[in-house]
Amino acid sequence: MDKGYLILSDKTYYPGYIFGYGNLVFGEVVFNTSMTGYQEILTDPSYKGQIVIQTYPLIGNYGINDETNESDEIQVSGYVVRKNEDFPSHISSKKTLDQFLKQYEIMGISEIDTRAVVRKIRSKGVMNGVILRGNDPSKGIEYLESIPNYDSLDLAKGIGNRKDLNEKYGKNLNLTQKYKVAVIDCGVKENILKLLYKRGCQIKVFSPDFRVDDLKNFSPDGILISPGPGDPKNMDFLVEKVKLILNNYPIFGICLGHQIIARAFDSDTYKLKFGHRGGNQPVKDIVNDKVYITAQNHGYAVSSEIINSNIEITHINLNDNTVSGIKHKKLPIMGIQYHSEASPGPQDNEYLFDEFINMMSVKRKNI
Numbered sequence: 001m002d003k004g005y006l007i008l009s010d011k012t013y014y015p016g017y018i019f020g021y022g023n024l025v026f027g028e029v030v031f032n033t034s035m036t037g038y039q040e041i042l043t044d045p046s047y048k049g050q051i052v053i054q055t056y057p058l059i060g061n062y063g064i065n066d067e068t069n070e071s072d073e074i075q076v077s078g079y080v081v082r083k084n085e086d087f088p089s090h091i092s093s094k095k096t097l098d099q100f101l102k103q104y105e106i107m108g109i110s111e112i113d114t115r116a117v118v119r120k121i122r123s124k125g126v127m128n129g130v131i132l133r134g135n136d137p138s139k140g141i142e143y144l145e146s147i148p149n150y151d152s153l154d155l156a157k158g159i160g161n162r163k164d165l166n167e168k169y170g171k172n173l174n175l176t177q178k179y180k181v182a183v184i185d186c187g188v189k190e191n192i193l194k195l196l197y198k199r200g201c202q203i204k205v206f207s208p209d210f211r212v213d214d215l216k217n218f219s220p221d222g223i224l225i226s227p228g229p230g231d232p233k234n235m236d237f238l239v240e241k242v243k244l245i246l247n248n249y250p251i252f253g254i255c256l257g258h259q260i261i262a263r264a265f266d267s268d269t270y271k272l273k274f275g276h277r278g279g280n281q282p283v284k285d286i287v288n289d290k291v292y293i294t295a296q297n298h299g300y301a302v303s304s305e306i307i308n309s310n311i312e313i314t315h316i317n318l319n320d321n322t323v324s325g326i327k328h329k330k331l332p333i334m335g336i337q338y339h340s341e342a343s344p345g346p347q348d349n350e351y352l353f354d355e356f357i358n359m360m361s362v363k364r365k366n367i
Helices: 038-042 097-103 114-124 137-144 155-159 164-170 190-198 212-218 232-245 256-264 351-366
Strands: 003-008 013-020 024-032 050-054 078-080 107-110 127-133 179-184 201-206 222-225 251-254 269-285 290-302 311-317 323-328 333-336
Touching (some): 024 290, 127 137, 179 190, 179 212
Parallel strands (some): 024 050, 078 107, 222 251
Antiparallel strands (some): 269 311
8 A cells, every 4th residue: 555644734644554546635634433334424425525534443344335325425535544454354245445435536544543633633623634645744734725614615505416315215106105204405314214214204305405485395294404514604595495484394403404493593503623423422311311322423513502482402412511402392393413313323313203203293183
């Protein structure tokens, strides 16, 4: 393997060995603490524009399969691991991690001291970085000066227009499907659609810049606003659309969707120092006095200073007491700041899809 560097915007650099595809790539450098699920992480649209570091030291050991992609391609900008396993062992493995990255022209770097990089990010916060092939890190340091700020990128609007999802999920007219759900695709993971489909939902996927009349013509029983990448403050165009439909449909927002709902009720959002990314985040359900272990992937959060008196905080992250869930006191609207679709796991929170189904059932009965 060729030598290379991970270079951060504070001009520190870490030597390693390049795998995958390419000579240079840039993005916001973040880390994920999950021990497994690297294929789901790589294909999660919420990582668009980011270089992802895995804190678990051995990645690639069970290979890549054909079943667990969360979108139709790798979404991360670059990938950083301590050790890339070249000889995976699993019955479902079809290719190596290196082959997977090469297939989608994504650059990776291994043999990095990931502990040192994560310690820096935890102390200084997320920052831009580059992965560079070669022996001269000064080229990467110079290139960093021209990189746009991650917060300025409107990533969700660009990714949330995958028409193939309607081909897969939107046109099935199985008579056992009880509810019509409009999914606003800011970067939806496919397991969200699978879990809705299993619960008897006919799904139609709308891009974030959808026409309100088109959504109304679909006559949905409920609306799900998906997770996705980027700063919710760049999506006020979607916030304004959501304000127009708040009173008409049950709405379930996940991660970015949760932030969009909060902003539609005039609450603020802000950037976390290094975000929450991993499968081991403890969240307390305040209403039912229960604690759940959750999968999370976000760099922004809803302010705890809720302005609208009809919105209440229902869940908090026990690591830092940030807002992890909200709901409307009168309308069938809820949002959560974690991945109830559990891909990668844990699966403790799939019950929230049942709550969404119940919201639509109650609304239909009242009509």
